[in-house]
Amino acid sequence: MKRFGHVLILAAVAFTLACSPETDTETAGGDGPEATSGEERVTVAMLPKLKGIPYFNLCEEGARRAAAEENVDLIWDAPLEVNTSKQVQLIDDWLVRGMDVLALASNDPQAIAPSIARAKAQGVPVLTWDTDSPGTERDYFINQVDGRVLGRMMMDIMADELGGEGQFAIITGGLEAENLNFWMKYIKLQHTEQYPEMELVGVWHCDSNRQKAFDVATNLLQSHPDLDGIIGNDSAAFSGACDAVEKMGLQDRVEVTGLSMPSEIRPFVKSGVVDKFLLWDPRMLGYLTVKVAANLARGVEPEPGQLIEGYGEVRFDPEDADALIMAPPTVYTATNIDDFDY
Amino acid sequence: MKEITLERNLFLFVLLVLLAGALYLNNPRFLSGINLSNVLIHNTPLALIAFGMTFVILTGGIDLSVGSILGLSACAVGMALEAGWSVTSSFLAGLGVGMLCGSFNGLLITAGRMPPILVTLGAMMLFRGLAFGFTGGEDMSGFPAEASLLGNSRFLGLPWHFWMGLAVFALCVVLRHTVWGRSVYAMGGNETAARLAGMAVDRDKFLVYLLIGWLSALAALLYTSRVGSVRANEGEWLELQAITCVVLGGASIFGGRGTLWGTALGVALLAVLQNGMNLLGVVQEWQTVATGLLLIAVIAINERVSWSAVTKRLGLRWGRRPDVLESRER
Numbered sequence: 001m002k003r004f005g006h007v008l009i010l011a012a013v014a015f016t017l018a019c020s021p022e023t024d025t026e027t028a029g030g031d032g033p034e035a036t037s038g039e040e041r042v043t044v045a046m047l048p049k050l051k052g053i054p055y056f057n058l059c060e061e062g063a064r065r066a067a068a069e070e071n072v073d074l075i076w077d078a079p080l081e082v083n084t085s086k087q088v089q090l091i092d093d094w095l096v097r098g099m100d101v102l103a104l105a106s107n108d109p110q111a112i113a114p115s116i117a118r119a120k121a122q123g124v125p126v127l128t129w130d131t132d133s134p135g136t137e138r139d140y141f142i143n144q145v146d147g148r149v150l151g152r153m154m155m156d157i158m159a160d161e162l163g164g165e166g167q168f169a170i171i172t173g174g175l176e177a178e179n180l181n182f183w184m185k186y187i188k189l190q191h192t193e194q195y196p197e198m199e200l201v202g203v204w205h206c207d208s209n210r211q212k213a214f215d216v217a218t219n220l221l222q223s224h225p226d227l228d229g230i231i232g233n234d235s236a237a238f239s240g241a242c243d244a245v246e247k248m249g250l251q252d253r254v255e256v257t258g259l260s261m262p263s264e265i266r267p268f269v270k271s272g273v274v275d276k277f278l279l280w281d282p283r284m285l286g287y288l289t290v291k292v293a294a295n296l297a298r299g300v301e302p303e304p305g306q307l308i309e310g311y312g313e314v315r316f317d318p319e320d321a322d323a324l325i326m327a328p329p330t331v332y333t334a335t336n337i338d339d340f341d342y
Numbered sequence: 343m344k345e346i347t348l349e350r351n352l353f354l355f356v357l358l359v360l361l362a363g364a365l366y367l368n369n370p371r372f373l374s375g376i377n378l379s380n381v382l383i384h385n386t387p388l389a390l391i392a393f394g395m396t397f398v399i400l401t402g403g404i405d406l407s408v409g410s411i412l413g414l415s416a417c418a419v420g421m422a423l424e425a426g427w428s429v430t431s432s433f434l435a436g437l438g439v440g441m442l443c444g445s446f447n448g449l450l451i452t453a454g455r456m457p458p459i460l461v462t463l464g465a466m467m468l469f470r471g472l473a474f475g476f477t478g479g480e481d482m483s484g485f486p487a488e489a490s491l492l493g494n495s496r497f498l499g500l501p502w503h504f505w506m507g508l509a510v511f512a513l514c515v516v517l518r519h520t521v522w523g524r525s526v527y528a529m530g531g532n533e534t535a536a537r538l539a540g541m542a543v544d545r546d547k548f549l550v551y552l553l554i555g556w557l558s559a560l561a562a563l564l565y566t567s568r569v570g571s572v573r574a575n576e577g578e579w580l581e582l583q584a585i586t587c588v589v590l591g592g593a594s595i596f597g598g599r600g601t602l603w604g605t606a607l608g609v610a611l612l613a614v615l616q617n618g619m620n621l622l623g624v625v626q627e628w629q630t631v632a633t634g635l636l637l638i639a640v641i642a643i644n645e646r647v648s649w650s651a652v653t654k655r656l657g658l659r660w661g662r663r664p665d666v667l668e669s670r671e672r
Contacts, residue, residue: 051626077625081578084481085569089384093620096377097369110483111571114494 042297044290045075045094047104049131050082054261055282058342059130062283066290069310072297074290075099084108091115095122100297102126103142103289109133125296129289132323140302141323142292144285147179149328150278151186154257155195157276157331158229161255165197166228168255169220171241173208173234180233183259187231201227206237213240214247221248232258238277242268262332262340269337278329283342287311288326350592350644354607357640358614365618372621379501383493383568385613386503387412387561389606391580392587393514394554396605399588401550402530402597403458407447408558408584410469412577415440415562417473420482420572429488436566437559443469444555448548466581473574483571493568503564510557514602517553522546530597586637587612592644611636 046063048056060076067074075094079086084107091102095118102119105128106112113136116126120137129142158168170187173180184203191200201224206213213236221227221244230245232238238258242265245254251273259279268274291308295301302324306314317323332340365372391408398405418439422432443465450461492502517523525546528536537543558577566572590608593600615636619629 075623077620077623080626080630081575082573083575083578084571084573085565085576088569089380090620092380092384093377093617096371096374096380097621097623098371108481108483108571108573111481111569114570 039071039298041071041073042100042294043073043075043098044101044103044293044297045099046129046286046289046293047087047090047102047106048076048078049105049107051078051080054263054342058282059286059289062281062286062288063290064286065283066287066294066310070291070294072290072294082107084111087112088115091119095119095124099124101293103129103293104133105130106133107131109136112136125293127289127293127296129285139296139322140292141320142285142289143317143323143325144282145280145329146317146325147182148186150259151183151188152190153278153329153331154183154231154233154259155187155190157257157278158231158255159191159195159198161257161275162198162228164195167199167201167224167226168229168231169201169224169227170203170231170233171213171216171220171237172203172205173237175205177208177234184233187233206240208234208236210236210240210243213237214243215240217241217244218248221245221250221254227254229255229257232256232260234258235260235264239264239268242273246271246273261342262337263342265332266337269332269334276331276333278331280326280329284311284326288324292324351601351604351607353643354591354604354611354640358607358611361611361614361618365614365621369621372618377617377621381613381617382507383501383503384617385609386507387564387577388580388583388587388613389507389609390510390557390561390564391554392584392591392605392609393510393602394557395584395588396514396591396593396600396602397517397526397550398458398554399585399593399595400526400530400597400600401547402533403451403547403550404462404585404595405447405458405551405554406462406581407443407465407469408554409577409580409582410466410473411440411443411555411558412562412565412580413574414443414469414473415559416566416572416576417477417482417574419562419566420485421476423485423489424482429486432489433563436562437556440555440557440559440562441552442555444552444558445548447555448551451551452544452548470574470578477572477574479574481571481573485566485570490567490570493564493566493570503568506560506564510560511602511606518602522549526550527598530599532598583612586633590637590640 044067048059050056063074063076066072077090079090087106088111091104092115094102102124104112104126109132112133116133116136116138119126126138127140127142128138130144132141132143162168170184172184188200191198204216204220206216213232217230217240230241232241238256238260241256241258245251245256246268251271256274257277260277261279265274265277288308288311291311292302302314304314304316308314312327315325317325362372371377395405395408415436419432419436422435423429427435447461447465450456451458495502497505525536525541525543528539528541529543529547533543562577565576587608588600588605589595590611591600591604591606593604612633615633616629619632624632
C-alpha cells in the first residue's frame with residue numbers, strides 16, 4: 001500500500017515536470033527563427049465559437065493547411081460548448097502565453113470587446129472570422145460569404161429549376177438570426193426584381209432543428225398542394241425539407257434548394273430530391289484567415305486585389321472597408337458532388 | 343484528525359508549488375501580476391461555490407444544481423438590467439433568485455425528506471430549463487457601464503474578485519466555528535446521533551442549501567459583471583468542478599470530514615492546472631482528461647497512503663501518536 005502511494009507521488013511529480021520540456025519547443029516557436037521557408041516563424045491563435053462540430057472541424061483543416069504552408073504555429077482551441085466567458089478566459093491566457101495574431105469567432109460581439117481591446121493594447125492584431133464583432137477594435141473581418149450574392153443565387157437556382165414561374169416557400173432557421181435574415185432579404189429582392197411571375201407563398205421557421213423543419217415542410221406540402229419549390233435558408237431547414245419531400249414521394253413534383261454541407265445533402269442529390277444547392281467551403285475560410293493572419297504578423301496588410309497563394313485575389317466588402325469577403329459560394333450539383341469529401 | 347488533515351493539505355500544497363514551479367520554469371510570465379490576477383478573476387466564482395459545497399458535502403449531502411442556480415441568477419440579473427432596473431436592484435434580484443433556489447432545495451431535502459442527490463439533480467434541470475425558457479436561449483449584453491464595475495475594477499491594487507473571495511472564505515471559516523458549523527460536521531458524521539443530541543438538524547441543513555444558493559448567485563454577479571454578457575448556459579459543469587475541488591481538498595464525499603482550507607487548496611490546484619495548460623497549449627479536450635486524472639490520482643493517494651507513516655519515515659513528526667489517529671480515521 002505504502003509503496004503504491006510513493007509510486008503515485010512520483011508519477012504526479014514526473015507528470016508535472018514532463019510538461020515543461022515538451023512544450024518548450026512549441027511556445028518558443030514565436031521567437032525562434034528556425035524557419036523552413038526563410039520566413040520568420042509566427043504564432044497565430046485561432047478561436048472558433050466552439051469545438052467539436054463538423055463545420056468548425058473543416059475550418060480547422062483549412063487553417064492547419066495554411067499554417068503548414070506559411071510557417072505558422074497555429075493555436076486552435078475553444079470551449080467545448082457555446083460559452084462567452086470561457087472564450088474570454090482563453091484569450092486572457094493566450095495573451096500571457098504570447099501570440100502574434102489573434103483570430104476569433106465570437107458568440108457575443110459586445111462581451112468580447114474588452115478582450116479585443118486588451119489584445120490590441122498588447123500590440124496583437126485582431127481578426128474576426130465567420131462572425132464579426134462590429135464596433136470593437138478588431139482590425140479586419142474575414143467574411144465567409146457575401147450575403148447579397150448568396151441570397152440572390154438561391155433565388156436564381158429556384159427560378160431556374162421552376163422555369164421562372166410557380167409557387168415557392170422559404171423555410172428559415174430562426175426568425176431572429178441576423179445572417180439568415182440578411183440572406184433572406186436578398187432572396188426576396190431578387191424575387192421581386194427578376195422573377196415577378198413567381199409567387200412566394202410565405203416564410204416559415206424551424207429553430208434550426210431538422211425534425212421541426214421536417215414537420216413544417218410536411219404541413220406546408222399538405223396545405224399547399226400547388227407548391228412547386230422550397231428554399232431552405234439554413235442547413236437544418238434545407239435537410240428537413242428534403243426529408244419531407246422524399247417521404248411524401250414528391251421529388252418529381254417539388255424542387256428543393258438551399259444551404260448545407262455536401263455530406264448532409266448528398267443522399268438527396270442521389271435520390272433526385274435536390275438538383276443544385278450552395279455553400280461556401282469552410283476549409284477555405286480557415287485557410288484564408290490563417291493566410292491573412294500570417295501576413296499581418298509579418299507586417300503585410302490585406303488590400304483589394306492582393307494575390308494570396310492558394311486562394312486568389314483578395315476582395316473587400318463594398319460597404320465595409322475592413323471586411324474581406326470570400327469568393328462566391330460553391331454550387332453543388334449531381335455531377336460535382338462526389339468531388340467534395342466533406 | 344486535525345494532524346491528518348494538515349498532512350493532506352501539505353501534500354496538496356507541495357503539489358501546487360511543484361506545478362507552479364514547473365510552469366514558471368517553462369514560462370516566467372506565469373508568475374506575472376497579470377497572469378495571477380487572471381487566474382484569480384476566472385476562478386473566484388468557482389471558489390465561492392466550492393466553499394458552499396464544502397458545507398453541503400460535510401452534511402453528507404451534495405448540490406448538483408449550483409451551476410444552474412448561477413445560470414438562472416445571471417439571467418435574472420440580465421433581464422432586470424434589460425428591463426431598465428438599476429444596477430443595485432438588478433444585483434439584489436439576482437441574489438434573491440439564488441436564495442430562492444437554495445431554499446427550494448433545502449425545503450425539499452429537509453421538510454420533504456428527499457435525498458439531496460435526487461432533489462438537486464431535478465433542480466439542476468429545472469433551474470437550467472427556466473433560464474432557457476425565460477431568455478429563449480438568447481445572449482443578453484449591452485448593460486450599463488456601472489454593471490461592469492464589480493468585475494473590472496480594483497481595490498487597494500487587487501481585483502474585487504480577490505476581496506470577495508477572501509471575505510467569503512473568512513465568513514465560511516467563522517461559520518464553521520459557530521454552533522451551526524459544529525452541527526454541520528456532526529450531522530455529516532452521524533445524523534441520528536446529532537438529532538438525538540438535540541441539534542436542530544433540519545434547520546441547520548436548510549441553512550446549508552440557502553448558503554450555497556446565495557454563494558452561487560454571488561458568483562453569478564461576478565461572472566455577469568466581468569463579462570458583461572449573460573447566456574442561459576452560464577455555469578454549466580460548475581457543480582462538478584466545485585465537487586472536484588472539495589474532494590481534492592480532502593473532504594469525504596460521505597460527509598463529516600473536510601476543511602475549507604483543503605477546498606481552497608483544491609480550487610487553487612485546479613485553477614493553476616487549467617491556466618497552466620492554456621499557457622502550455624494543451625487543448626480543451628485534453629484539459630478535461632488531465633483534470634479527471636488529477637482528481638483520481640489525488641484521491642487514490644489520499645485513500646491509500648498512510649500519511650503518518652510517510653511523515654514518520656521522512657522524520658517530519660508533527661502528528662502526535664499517529665498510529666492511534668490513523669486507526670480512528672479508518
